[in-house]
Amino acid sequence: MASNVKKKGIISTCVILAVAIFMAVYAGMSFNKKRNFVEDVVTEGSAVTKTMKLSTYNSYLANTFGDVDIYVLEGEEPGGQALILGGTHANEPAGHMAAIVMLEQFKPTKGTVYVIPDICKSGLSHNDPLEGTPQYIHFTTADGNVRTFHFGSRASNPIDQWPDPDTYLHTSGDWEPLHLPENAQTTQTLSGSEVRNQNRCYPGIANGTLTEKVSYAVTNMIKTLNIDMIIDLHESSPEYAVNNAIVAHANAMEIAGMAKALTLEEEKGIAIKVEPSPINLRGLTHRELGDYTDAFALLCEVGNPSQGRFRGYTDEELAITGKDPCYKVASEIHNGALLYVDYSSGDFPISLRVARHIATVAALIDEMGYEYPEKEIIIDNVPDYDEMVAADDLGLWLR
């Protein structure tokens, strides 16, 4: 009798262990595949004149997961230079996809556009636990090809820097500020997990964490190449106040204001806000890259229901269509006062979100040229906002 009980115990232990091993192997293979999945960015037929490695601007990045490609789109005529960052927060897919569409479609005839679509590649390589977000998003091109892109996490992968400290002390490393506002602090304490937030680690530390190394390389690249404008592309929860907005450093406030008033709102009918970069919110592109370099530092936000707290079932469809019944309900409470985007249509598709980013980038670059003719950049083949919104199919703008 006793031996029977013991035998049953051994069998149940073996079965449970086998199931656990199967689950570990299955999950491990899925995570490992995502970690190593390489997106196919198509440069053939595009205006990309060369690619460089980000480690060119920080040798400590060489042979690490953060050593990403910089795509250079150089016009025939010299002019201004702009840097576009996508994928800072990998759970904000319109920022990542807008950068990819721009590098595949933009054709500068004057000046140079640098595009880094996956500035936080580490963040693209994993997902946030318990959020239920998809690992990938897919788009069908006009040729019928299905292209696959990462949907990632807000923060770098803990494989690349682990564990997080209890408190993250942001510092500016060895950089000397060029335009630090009066009464501004240069350090700040943040919650520990922010140590993996790419947009809290600027201006960066050469031999710091992976995230700090990447930030350092971007700052050094801007200073080395004398880049005139940097635009960081993001998305935000519809209930977050900084939404459908341009966040501008003081040095870029006039450019942002004029681009909003003259081009985006009056000419294209795109409602957009301009927000000043808070002087004591440290580590962000629009703050640090304006304080520590001579570039006009800007960040663009657009509403993304797939990252909001009100959202319901979360999958690839939500990331692409932005259709969510919970947000629809939220938009009807108190005449939509809970949200900072107009969600009356019941959706906020990625084609619209990417179109907003592209129109905003084009308007900001144009405005820089109007105000500073020596920094003019002329770009042909900018995808048309109205066409993108009407088609509601981002794949048509991918090669």
Added chain:
Amino acid sequence: MSLTTIVYLVIAAIVFLSVLYNLVTKEEKVVDKIACAMILVPLALRLLMIK
């Protein structure tokens, strides 16, 4: 890999082995064995640095 990461991996390995030991030799109820096994899955992935 930083020294802190190595220390954390050693801690994770000790917890992994302790839970595995309990699962194999101590736990008698099936639900407790399942609970042990569920603890082992993420620990194993972390030890292998898979995320």
